[in-house]
Amino acid sequence: QSVLTQPPSVSGAPGQRVTISCTGGSSNIGADYDVHWYQQLPGTAPTVLIYGNNYRPSGVPDRFSGSKSGTSASLAITGLQVEDEADYYCQSYDNSLSGAWVFGGGTKLTVL
C-alpha cells in the first residue's frame, strides 16, 4: 500500500490530453512538501519528469506539466505521443513515522 495514491492506469489516443492524479495526506503533500514526477520507460530506470511541483528539467517537452493543490497533485500530458507510453510515479516527503521519501504506486499510461 503506497502512501501516495495514483490511478493504476490511464489511456488516451495520440494527440489527446490525459491527467494523472496523486493524492496524499496531511503528513506529506498537505504539509507543503513538494511533489515530483518520474517517468519509467519499459525496462529502464526512472527519470525525473517534473520537479518542484511544476518545473521541467531541460529536455522535457512542455507537453508535460504539473500542479499541486492541498493534499493532491496532478501531472498533465497534452498532445499524447506513442513514446509517452510508460509508468509514471509521483514522489514527495512524509514527516510521519511511516517513512521519509514516499512514492505513489505508479500509473501505467497506454497510448491507444
Add this chain to the structure above:
Amino acid sequence: QVQLVQSGAEVKKPGASVKVSCKASGYTFTTYHMHWLRQAPGQGLEWMGIINPSGGTTSYAQRFQGRVTMTRDTSTSSVYMELSGLRSEDTAVYYCARYVEYPYSYFDFWGQGTLVTVSS
C-alpha cells in the same frame, strides 16, 4: 556528465546477504546525498535509505532497520547497499539515485538498476 554505474545482477539463497555497489562519476562525489530504492517485479518504487557521502551518516526506512547497511568509499566515489537476511520478497531491482537539494529536493540521476533474485 553525471553517471551512476551499479554492479551486476545477483542470485542469492534465502537468509544470505547481498551487497550492491554504485560508482559515481561526472561530479563531486561528496557534494550530493545518495539514496537507495527498490522495485519489486511489476510493483512500484520503495525508498530504502540515504547516505551522506561526505560524512558517511545514514538514515534507513523503518521497515529495513536492522537489515540494511549503507556505506561509502570516497577514494572510489562509490556507495554500497548491503541487505541481510534475504527472503523471496526481497527479489527486486535495486537503484541508487543522486539527491539534489537546492532549490528543490528530488532524485535527479539514477543508476541503471541491479536485479537481486532471492531463490532457493
